[in-house]
Amino acid sequence: MAPPIYSALIISLGLGTTMTFASTHWYLAWMGIEINTLAIIPLMAQNHIPRAIEATTKYFFVQATASATLLFAGISNAFLTGQWDITYTPYTLTSTLITLALAMKIGLAPLHSWMPEVMQGLNLLTGLILSTWQKLAPLYLIYQIQPNNPNIFIALGLLSIIVGGWGGFNQVQLRKILAYSSIAHLGWMILILSFSPPLALLTIIIYILMTFSLFSSFMLTRTTHINSLSTTWAKIPILTVSTPLILLSLGGLPPLTGFMPKWMILQELTKQSLCPLATMAALSSLFSLYFYLRLSYAMTLTMPPNNPAGTLPWRLNPRHNTLPLALTTTSTICLLPMTPAIMSLMPF
Amino acid sequence: MLKILIPSILLLPSTWLTPQKYLWTTTLSYSLLIASASLMWLATPSETGWSFLNCLMASDPISTPLLVLTCWLLPLMVLASQNHLMLEPINRQRTFISLLISLQIFLILAFSATELIMFYIMFEATLIPTLIIITRWGNQMERLNAGTYFLFYTLAGSLPLLIALLLLQNSTGTLSFFTIPYLPSTCSTPWAHKMWWTACLLAFLIKMPLYGAHLWLPKAHVEAPIAGSMILAAVLLKLGGYGMMRILIILDPLTKELSYPFIILALWGVIMTGSICLRQTDLKALIAYSSVSHMGLVAAGILIQTPWAFTGALILMIAHGLTSSALFCLANTNYERTHSRTMILARGLQTLLPLTAVWWFIATLANLALPPLPNLMGELMIITSLFNWSMWTLILTGLGTLITAGYSLYMFLMTQHGQLPHHLISLNPPHSREHLLLTLHLMPLLLLILKPELIWGWNA
Numbered sequence: 186m187a188p189p190i191y192s193a194l195i196i197s198l199g200l201g202t203t204m205t206f207a208s209t210h211w212y213l214a215w216m217g218i219e220i221n222t223l224a225i226i227p228l229m230a231q232n233h234i235p236r237a238i239e240a241t242t243k244y245f246f247v248q249a250t251a252s253a254t255l256l257f258a259g260i261s262n263a264f265l266t267g268q269w270d271i272t273y274t275p276y277t278l279t280s281t282l283i284t285l286a287l288a289m290k291i292g293l294a295p296l297h298s299w300m301p302e303v304m305q306g307l308n309l310l311t312g313l314i315l316s317t318w319q320k321l322a323p324l325y326l327i328y329q330i331q332p333n334n335p336n337i338f339i340a341l342g343l344l345s346i347i348v349g350g351w352g353g354f355n356q357v358q359l360r361k362i363l364a365y366s367s368i369a370h371l372g373w374m375i376l377i378l379s380f381s382p383p384l385a386l387l388t389i390i391i392y393i394l395m396t397f398s399l400f401s402s403f404m405l406t407r408t409t410h411i412n413s414l415s416t417t418w419a420k421i422p423i424l425t426v427s428t429p430l431i432l433l434s435l436g437g438l439p440p441l442t443g444f445m446p447k448w449m450i451l452q453e454l455t456k457q458s459l460c461p462l463a464t465m466a467a468l469s470s471l472f473s474l475y476f477y478l479r480l481s482y483a484m485t486l487t488m489p490p491n492n493p494a495g496t497l498p499w500r501l502n503p504r505h506n507t508l509p510l511a512l513t514t515t516s517t518i519c520l521l522p523m524t525p526a527i528m529s530l531m532p533f
Numbered sequence: 534m535l536k537i538l539i540p541s542i543l544l545l546p547s548t549w550l551t552p553q554k555y556l557w558t559t560t561l562s563y564s565l566l567i568a569s570a571s572l573m574w575l576a577t578p579s580e581t582g583w584s585f586l587n588c589l590m591a592s593d594p595i596s597t598p599l600l601v602l603t604c605w606l607l608p609l610m611v612l613a614s615q616n617h618l619m620l621e622p623i624n625r626q627r628t629f630i631s632l633l634i635s636l637q638i639f640l641i642l643a644f645s646a647t648e649l650i651m652f653y654i655m656f657e658a659t660l661i662p663t664l665i666i667i668t669r670w671g672n673q674m675e676r677l678n679a680g681t682y683f684l685f686y687t688l689a690g691s692l693p694l695l696i697a698l699l700l701l702q703n704s705t706g707t708l709s710f711f712t713i714p715y716l717p718s719t720c721s722t723p724w725a726h727k728m729w730w731t732a733c734l735l736a737f738l739i740k741m742p743l744y745g746a747h748l749w750l751p752k753a754h755v756e757a758p759i760a761g762s763m764i765l766a767a768v769l770l771k772l773g774g775y776g777m778m779r780i781l782i783i784l785d786p787l788t789k790e791l792s793y794p795f796i797i798l799a800l801w802g803v804i805m806t807g808s809i810c811l812r813q814t815d816l817k818a819l820i821a822y823s824s825v826s827h828m829g830l831v832a833a834g835i836l837i838q839t840p841w842a843f844t845g846a847l848i849l850m851i852a853h854g855l856t857s858s859a860l861f862c863l864a865n866t867n868y869e870r871t872h873s874r875t876m877i878l879a880r881g882l883q884t885l886l887p888l889t890a891v892w893w894f895i896a897t898l899a900n901l902a903l904p905p906l907p908n909l910m911g912e913l914m915i916i917t918s919l920f921n922w923s924m925w926t927l928i929l930t931g932l933g934t935l936i937t938a939g940y941s942l943y944m945f946l947m948t949q950h951g952q953l954p955h956h957l958i959s960l961n962p963p964h965s966r967e968h969l970l971l972t973l974h975l976m977p978l979l980l981l982i983l984k985p986e987l988i989w990g991w992n993a
Contacts, residue, residue, distance in 0.1 A: 426628075438657065464692070
């Protein structure tokens with residue numbers, strides 16, 4: 186893609202999210218989200234293959250529906266309460282409608298069906314933007330509306346954790362697996378959002394670190410299928426050590442960083458006396474651990490059945506910068522002892 | 534405490550920086566040095582019971598024997614793995630040794646933890662290196678299934694444990710071992726209290742393993758390479774027992790009734806797994822099921838919470854750790870020569886390998902709890918305290934002892950006595966390394982006859 190167009194789209198992406206962050210009026214918030222959607226559409230379709238166009242079209246329809254619902258709910262709220270402030274949503278009808286519209290925007294269950302399909306059609310970099318940057322603005326808006334009962338968040342959250350785990354069971358395409366992992370992690374964020382928004386912030390930051398390192402590892406080896414994962418040892422051997430650790434961190438195993446958000450969320454839930462919910466959420470995250478484990482089996486712990494000498498590719502220098510991968514991988518593996526320091530930085 | 538922990542951590546860089554020629558010698562000698570230094574933990578005459586204290590770590594008479602066993606086991610694992618790793622590229626050898634060292638670090642932190650959440654995190658942290666050892670260096674295709682079973686059985690039990698610990702922290706404000714015995718018990722609704730009690734114990738019962746949740750153990754033990762089997766049998770199972778001992782202090786008023794089903798399961802498991810051993814064809818599976826059987830007795834002992842029972846459980850844990858690890862090393866000597874675990878393919882080995890037959894004999898006698906070995910001391914103390922708790926357990930434990938003797942003798946006679954099979958023409962004689970390995974296993978066991986107070990726990 187020509188550099189001016191590419192940079193215009195990236196800047197528009199930034200502009201959209203920033204506008205939503207800076208807004209207190211429903212129109213401005215909605216505009217920011219629309220700019221985000223419009224900016225990412227050409228990025229999704231950049232390589233012009235039919236599968237990418239299909240993904241773009243599906244993404245556009247879903248996001249347009251959600252945006253229209255969001256605008257409708259914002260206007261209804263203005264009609265009912267007489268003002269356009271996004272923080273004042275006393276009526277259950279409007280706040281539920283806003284929550285569901287934003288849930289469809291980020292792909293929470295039961296409004297998640299578009300997510301794996303769309304992710305599958307994109308190249309890995311756009312998929313990374315979709316699963317990290319595009320979640321920020323809607324999550325911020327969900328936090329802002331401050332509904333009075335957290336039941337809908339708990340329902341959305343628990344269902345997303347279960348669906349995110351169960352849906353990824355049968356997948357061999359890496360991008361679909363990453364989509365389901367995104368759904369599951371978003372479930373954890375929504376679960377805790379009504380009780381402790383700083384913890385939701387912690388969860389999304391840690392999730393962005395982990396997903397960034399995983400996407401970068403896949404981008405380095407250009408793998409999109411479990412079968413191609415198994416030749417990683419011939420391309421970049423060090424990735425066979427780091428990627429399983431990133432995957433197990435995504436699964437939430439101590440002593441890796443991914444355990445930190447789960448631990449803190451479970452602590453907050455037990456403080457709110459929601460122990461059965463906490464148990465169900467914790468055990469449902471074991472589903473996703475199963476397919477992360479399967480990926481690490483394919484990558485590191487087994488040898489591929491083909492002739493290794495015959496499939497030895499040329500090991501050229503990687504084309505893009507590996508410093509972000511190094512930084513995010515280190516933080517994905519080693520950050521758990523920093524938990525007290527990080528928790529003291531959280532504004533409680 | 535740091536005198537042992539920091540050298541163990543620094544073994545990791547030394548593994549990666551040592552030249553190839555000296556890798557195994559260096560790791561063996563330094564880990565043996567650390568193991569000898571760790572014996573200092575055994576000298577702990579302290580008023581409060583806790584010694585070698587700092588803010589985060591301490592050792593008391595229960596954790597000291599397990600800590601020493603952990604440190605003792607690293608040089609043994611290095612010795613045992615040397616042969617089958619010799620043919621691999623040097624970096625993979627270094628990775629394997631690094632996994633063993635990281636297991637030792639996590640285990641030292643787990644046994645010396647003074648706070649329950651630290652214990653929990655280290656308990657879970659031992660899963661990752663063990664999983665990698667089993668699935669990467671195991672030899673058969675079933676190792677993938679074994680790794681998955683191992684990880685998921687343990688996690689399914691330990692996630693409820695995490696929630697139970699967080700609940701406890703909310704109501705008491707702290708989870709430190711120093712203050713836990715003096716806290717008032719947490720009262721809530723009866724149903725919730727029962728659930729909380731079960732959640733606290735389930736992880737450790739699965740790890741021990743209790744008979745109903747034991748399916749991961751034969752898979753994991755059989756498919757693991759020798760170092761994996763050794764660390765699993767000798768120490769990782771004892772993590773479950775140690776955790777149970779620590780946490781039962783706070784579970785008290787409910788334990789009188791709620792522990793009944795688990796005691797019954799444990800004792801029934803002793804007999805059932807013993808009977809399974811009598812019909813096994815796979816040597817490592819036999820030793821694995823014998824581990825389940827002994828650990829069932831330990832679990833029953835810990836659950837009745839009398840002083841003799843705790844002492845017996847601790848002694849049996851240490852003695853069984855050494856014995857079971859020795860048996861796995863012996864099974865590995867068979868495996869390295871015949872590349873098969875089937876018992877009928879390697880019969881009558883006393884004719885071919887008479888020196889190994891001596892070790893088989895001593896290890897088998899230890900397994901069936903021959904006096905004056907500590908195995909008998911542990912078993913007898915548990916059986917006696919169980920008899921005091923209820924006379925009818927004597928039927929189960931007595932039968933269990935009989936079946937244990939039966940399958941241990943079966944294992945010995947099957948592998949050592951009788952005629953050699955016709956296809957075994959010659960086998961490599963036992964290496965000095967293997968003799969050293971078995972000496973280092975069985976000599977501590979024999980020495981413990983002379984001073985069992987070291988492993989008596991709180992009754993010392």
